[in-house]
Amino acid sequence: MNALFNNYSRRPISIVEGKGTIVKDSTGKQYLDFTSGIAVCCLGHTHPALVKTIKEQSEKIWHTSNLFESPGQVQLAEKLVKDNHLSHALFCNSGAEANEAAIKLARKHTGKHHIITFENSFHGRTFGAMSATGQEKIQKGFGPMLDQFTYLPFNDADALKNTVDESVAAIMLEVIQGEGGIHEVTEEFAKAINELCEKHNILLIIDEVQTGIGRTGTRFAFEQTSLKPDIVSMAKGLGGGFPIGGILATAELYETFGPGSHGTTYGGNPLGVAVAQTVIDLVFDDRFLEEVREKSQYLISKLEEVLPQDQFEIRGKGLLIGIDCHKEVASIVGKAEEAGLLLVAAGAQVLRLLPPLTVTFDEIDEAVAILKTILTEEKSVVS
Numbered sequence: 001m002n003a004l005f006n007n008y009s010r011r012p013i014s015i016v017e018g019k020g021t022i023v024k025d026s027t028g029k030q031y032l033d034f035t036s037g038i039a040v041c042c043l044g045h046t047h048p049a050l051v052k053t054i055k056e057q058s059e060k061i062w063h064t065s066n067l068f069e070s071p072g073q074v075q076l077a078e079k080l081v082k083d084n085h086l087s088h089a090l091f092c093n094s095g096a097e098a099n100e101a102a103i104k105l106a107r108k109h110t111g112k113h114h115i116i117t118f119e120n121s122f123h124g125r126t127f128g129a130m131s132a133t134g135q136e137k138i139q140k141g142f143g144p145m146l147d148q149f150t151y152l153p154f155n156d157a158d159a160l161k162n163t164v165d166e167s168v169a170a171i172m173l174e175v176i177q178g179e180g181g182i183h184e185v186t187e188e189f190a191k192a193i194n195e196l197c198e199k200h201n202i203l204l205i206i207d208e209v210q211t212g213i214g215r216t217g218t219r220f221a222f223e224q225t226s227l228k229p230d231i232v233s234m235a236k237g238l239g240g241g242f243p244i245g246g247i248l249a250t251a252e253l254y255e256t257f258g259p260g261s262h263g264t265t266y267g268g269n270p271l272g273v274a275v276a277q278t279v280i281d282l283v284f285d286d287r288f289l290e291e292v293r294e295k296s297q298y299l300i301s302k303l304e305e306v307l308p309q310d311q312f313e314i315r316g317k318g319l320l321i322g323i324d325c326h327k328e329v330a331s332i333v334g335k336a337e338e339a340g341l342l343l344v345a346a347g348a349q350v351l352r353l354l355p356p357l358t359v360t361f362d363e364i365d366e367a368v369a370i371l372k373t374i375l376t377e378e379k380s381v382v383s
């Protein structure tokens with residue numbers, strides 16, 4: 001026991017240094033980090049451009065609050081809505097907070113309170129975000145959730161059609177359910193969502209906290225679908241390791257968040273904004289994103305080569321990849337760690353690969369070699 005709450009099941013190593021994809025623990029052992037701090041360190045660890053930005057900005061100004069103009073926030077907002085149909089941004093500090101803002105904006109704008117979300121979704125741990133999350137284990141023990149959320153089976157167009165009516169303010173989903181096991185929205189389901197949103201004047205909220213900022217090989221994952229969100233939430237990759245989140249929304253919603261309607265002290269603080277600007281400059285670059293897609297294809301094809309497809313299912317997009325092992329993966333995560341590869345699970349049976357977007361092809365080869373050894377061993381133990 002130590003002086004911390006025991007609310008995380010922590011792996012028994014402590015990481016003290018990192019460069020790119022490689023991290024070192026307190027004993028000097030090195031690992032390939034295929035967790036990236038859970039999809040956060042999109043440019044790897046201690047990227048020189050981010051180090052430079054932090055140093056330079058920290059000598060100018062750190063924090064001013066939103067009492068004053070913020071040209072940095074304006075510039076970051078402009079970069080985030082360039083090349084899409086969205087037009088305004090608001091910054092906060094985490095994914096859960098971004099989803100709180102999205103839920104508040106949708107409720108205030110429509111004057112309605114009923115929000116549809118999906119089973120196995122994950123939207124965060126604050127009361128609104130937890131209420132939006134369609135997983136009992138996340139909500140257990142905390143008493144009544146925020147009213148008027150309905151959880152429907154993901155990718156079930158009939159269930160959605162049978163539930164949705166004029167009372168619905170918003171439909172909220174992840175394009176790829178990350179924590180829930182790497183499940184992608186189908187195009188058929190996306191079409192049903194679009195039709196219903198149009199017909200009943202419902203807002204579409206897309207939670208891009210995990211999938212956004214290049215993680216799936218495009219700026220945002222919705223770009224690879226026919227979905228056209230009214231509100232997008234983001235965090236994780238946005239600061240590349242510095243805590244910053246935010247929402248983007250269409251021009252139609254601009255008036256709803258007028259002065260005094262919503263806010264947070266740290267939101268869009270100059271240090272966070274400077275780091276996010278640098279992240280976006282590097283990640284929202286066509287050549288960079290093309291490379292992410294190339295690495296993704298390479299990683300998927302290598303995995304398919306070494307893992308028998310009757311036992312392992314590979315899912316996901318970009319560098320958000322799941323290996324469904326059809327059995328508990330906790331012990332596999334431990335074995336990978338021993339072999340020098342850090343992984344995170346997505347649900348009980350899926351290994352999640354979240355390398356930095358800057359991972360090299362050689363590092364992918366090394367990770368796949370480790371996975372091959374471990375997963376083949378696992379198989380022989382079972383059979």
Ligand SMILES: *Cc1c(COP(=O)(O)O)cnc(C)c1O
Pocket residue numbers: 093094095096097099122123124125174178179207208209210211235236
């Ligand atoms: C991680 C995550 C969140 C919560 O973000 P926090 O920064 O931990 O609050 C919300 N939605 C999705 C899809 C996530 O992956």
